[in-house]
Amino acid sequence: MIANKVLNNNIVSSIDEDGHEIIVMGKGLGWHLKPGDLIDSSKIEKIFRMDTVTSSSKMKKLFLEVDMSSIAISSKVIDYAHKYLNKELNKNLILTLTDHIDFAIERYKKGIPLTNDFKVWIQKMFPKEYEVGLYALELINEELQISMPEDEAAHISMHLINAQLNGNMSHTSEITTLLSSSLQIIQIKTGMLIDESSWAYERFLRHLLALAQRIIAKNENKTANNALNETIRLQFPKEHEIALAIKNYVLKEFDFDIAEDEVSFLTIHINRLLSEV
Incomplete structure (x- = not known):
């Protein structure tokens, strides 16, 4: 392996057999090394490969700035x-x-x-x-x-x-924002503190996570079981009102319209959540 560019005493840029740039790291690896010299393979601790020239450039810049x-x-x-x-x-x-x-x-x-x-x-x-x-x-x-x-x-x-979400850090932020805001809406509307140790709380979080992933994918489902939705609305009016508040929040903040079936599922989860408070 030949040194292409010596970044510092521990990090060297090289070219692999496919002609792609790689970053080679090892303690003292770049000491007294010059471009064109053979890299001492016994000192190599890690080899990093990126998919694009831009990513490789970012890596070199970052590796020069951090410990x-x-x-x-x-x-x-x-x-x-x-x-x-x-x-x-x-x-x-x-x-x-x-x-x-x-x-x-x-x-x-x-x-x-x-x-x-x-x-x-x-x-x-x-x-x-x-x-x-x-x-x-x-x-x-x-x-x-x-x-x-x-x-x-x-x-x-x-x-x-x-x-695991295609590398867009905003996705993680969207998920955490949706979860925390939905719980805040429930607690503000009811004046109750949610029991975070309950099984209903865990199930509610899982449901919200699935919803957040659909929001990220912009996967809107407009199907509706009108008879069932009406039954749930009449059976759990307080919980349904809270579910609608979450629906309105999602529409405003994420430009995503939650389907009526989803509102009913939220209503049921909220009912279970409040039953264990």
Whole structure:
């Protein structure tokens, strides 16, 4: 493997057998190395490949700005996630996760914690991703001899969730916003605090997650069982009013019109949720 460009003492750009740029990392790998020199394969710790020239350029820029330990930790977390989740993850995850972890470590050292208000629902809705987040947190704390709070595991989990949603971080934001706002609407309308440990709460979160994914995909379903919907509306008038408030919120904030059948399903879930308060 020949060095194409030496980025620093630990990171070197090269070209693979298909003519695509790769980033090669290893402690001391670039020391005294010049373009055209043979790379010492015994020092190679990790090879990174991106799909586009733009992504490769972003990676080189990022890797020059962050600590090598952040890159190494992110790489280990992604390798672990691939095996544990057994899911396809967007290649840009190495960029977003490295950037996040490096900033999180810097923030921690400056005594600026970042809490995660969605930790509970992430644990419930994405337990496997949360387990990977805990693995990442343990890795960070062990390798850097620090003690970051568990909220950081939730933040890392969100990056893993996002990497399964075509890499658009706004999708994760849309999901969390819909969940939190829907629960706020219920609590404001009823004046009740929701029992987050209940089975009804978990089922409601799962239903909202499926709704959020349909919103992201703009998959509107206009079919309606008018007779059943009318029965549910009459049987649960208070819950139906709350479901309509959520429908209006979604229409305003996401430009997505929830079908009447969906309003009825929300009504039933809200009834179960309030029954366990």
